[in-house]
């Protein structure tokens with residue numbers, strides 16, 4: 001069973017700062033990491049490979065530094081990693097990103113065949129969750145989003161059953177293979193990498209393709225030219241004010257009483273203003 005995982009290198013959003021003048025992310029303020037959801041997708045692919053055989057290939061679009069994220073996937077257990085990197089991909093929105101990744105996937109399918117495509121639920125920087133379903137639409141395969149468990153796979157019968165998270169609970173759905181899954185963090189725990197994987201990753205050199213390595217590319221659909229969306233405005237959320245420190249050190253009962261009285265006080269104020277904040 002050949003599994004392809006799309007992975008993205010992202011800035012660590014726990015650390016990244018927003019430039020107060022431009023209101024854009026200051027990417028130099030945070031280290032680049034493998035998108036955490038993608039790490040879970042690779043872990044799941046490796047788990048399925050151990051049961052059903054085949055291989056795990058990862059694919060990323062990004063600058064040359066994104067090789068580091070691919071090497072991290074090799075550490076988790078991926079067999080091969082491809083990076084599509086070219087100035088002509090730059091400035092892509094999600095539509096152009098899914099097109100470029102699809103063109104690389106087509107080439108990989110021609111070479112080896114792909115039974116399953118995995119993506120993260122979303123990238124922690126762009127946060128749209130559109131790239132996975134975008135790829136599935138272009139490949140004309142079913143997208144199964146927000147997957148928290150692979151219940152059953154039968155590669156011979158070309159069948160997969162997964163558990164999805166939905167608004168009020170869960171659902172189990174079955175699909176034909178190939179299909180595309182976007183995965184939640186609950187799907188697995190990313191295990192510590194064994195030493196042989198770490199050694200292989202340290203020496204591993206991902207395969208880099210440019211636009212010229214891909215077949216039948218419509219240049220109008222790439223990069224900035226192929227991106228119809230425009231970011232009109234960006235701003236950080238307003239800082240909440242009125243926060244208070246509770247000073248009754250360690251006395252939980254007193255702290256709880258204080259919180260209740262503060263909430264009641266705020267409600268009275270809110271009602272006195274006729275429900276306006």
Ligand SMILES: Cc1cc2nc3c(=O)[nH]c(=O)nc-3n(C[C@H](O)[C@H](O)[C@H](O)COP(=O)(O)OP(=O)(O)OC[C@H]3O[C@@H](n4cnc5c(N)ncnc54)[C@H](O)[C@@H]3O)c2cc1C
Nearest residue numbers: 061091093094097119120122123126127128129130131229
């Ligand atoms: C309106 C708009 C304009 C933008 N303009 C620019 C711009 O000018 N320049 C720029 O650099 N960026 C731009 N971006 C950001 C860029 O579109 C996204 O970084 C990219 O398309 C991925 O979208 P996302 O981060 O929301 O991924 P999501 O859809 O949230 O990611 C879901 C999953 O898709 C896969 N995935 C996503 N991106 C990649 C990738 N690159 N390689 C492999 N797998 C991937 C991963 O599995 C990931 O977990 C723009 C985004 C928007 C919405």
